[in-house]
Amino acid sequence: DTAVSQTPKYLVTQMGNDKSIKCEQNLGHDTMYWYKQDSKKFLKIMFSYNNKELIINETVPNRFSPKSPDKAHLNLHINSLELGDSAVYFCASSRTRDVNNYGYTFGSGTRLTVV
Amino acid sequence: GQNIDQPTEMTATEGAIVQINCTYQTSGFNGLFWYQQHAGEAPTFLSYNVLDGLEEKGRFSSFLSRSKGYSYLLLKELQMKDSASYLCAIYNFNKFYFGSGTKLNVKP
Numbered sequence: 146d147t148a149v150s151q152t153p154k155y156l157v158t159q160m161g162n163d164k165s166i167k168c169e170q171n172l173g174h175d176t177m178y179w180y181k182q183d184s185k186k187f188l189k190i191m192f193s194y195n196n197k198e199l200i201i202n203e204t205v206p207n208r209f210s211p212k213s214p215d216k217a218h219l220n221l222h223i224n225s226l227e228l229g230d231s232a233v234y235f236c237a238s239s240r241t242r243d244v245n246n247y248g249y250t251f252g253s254g255t256r257l258t259v260v
Numbered sequence: 261g262q263n264i265d266q267p268t269e270m271t272a273t274e275g276a277i278v279q280i281n282c283t284y285q286t287s288g289f290n291g292l293f294w295y296q297q298h299a300g301e302a303p304t305f306l307s308y309n310v311l312d313g314l315e316e317k318g319r320f321s322s323f324l325s326r327s328k329g330y331s332y333l334l335l336k337e338l339q340m341k342d343s344a345s346y347l348c349a350i351y352n353f354n355k356f357y358f359g360s361g362t363k364l365n366v367k368p
Contacts, residue, residue, distance in 0.1 A: 149302075185360060186345065186360050186361050187358060187360050188303070188347065188349075188356070188358040189358070190355050190356065193354065193355070200354065201354060201355060235302060235303070242354050243354065244291070244351055244354075244356075247305065247308075248293050248295070248305030248308060249303075249305065249356070250305075251302035251303050251304070252302055253301065253302050254300075254301070254302055
């Protein structure tokens with residue numbers, strides 16, 4: 146039973162295309178996140194939702210739009226893909242928006258390659 | 261803002277002890293976390309410190325000194341499966357700020 150599942154695991158697409166990455170958690174957590182890990186391995190937060198409400202929106206291009214239909218799902222839609230969007234995107238969840246002893250549970254990542 | 265520094269890479273021998281250091285500057289602090297990330301996989305939570313001192317969890321221990329902006333992760337009785345990247349992260353205002361990670365190579 147995968148706790149935080151992302152699909153697809155790998156995504157190769159051409160510049161200018163629009164693509165979506167889906168994330169689902171079955172942990173009953175209230176809060177979900179999208180992080181981007183670049184080629185230098187830095188993990189940076191992009192968005193966070195708590196019970197379907199957007200609570201963190203870092204400075205990312207507005208080509209990136211998160212959508213949370215319910216608290217178990219947080220999808221990421223990317224318009225007009227650019228070469229610089231190539232990275233690994235991690236979805237994560239936490240019990241509440243205040244992380245204490247438990248940290249996050251991360252999904253397995255989606256490796257996006259824009260050609 | 262936040263600045264987090266870790267060594268890029270370390271090598272140690274199976275069965276040995278290794279200490280991975282992390283120094284940070286931050287405008288706010290709600291805790292310091294360590295994550296383990298095997299190549300091509302998701303980070304997994306290892307430890308959490310919010311107060312100064314040592315937290316022990318089996319073969320892994322983490323230390324924090326808030327006044328010095330310093331933490332370390334101590335791995336004992338190294339095993340080959342411990343070869344991974346170890347990410348230091350500051351938790352502040354509902355966000356994690358991650359260091360670039362220390363790649364640990366464990367050799368027989």
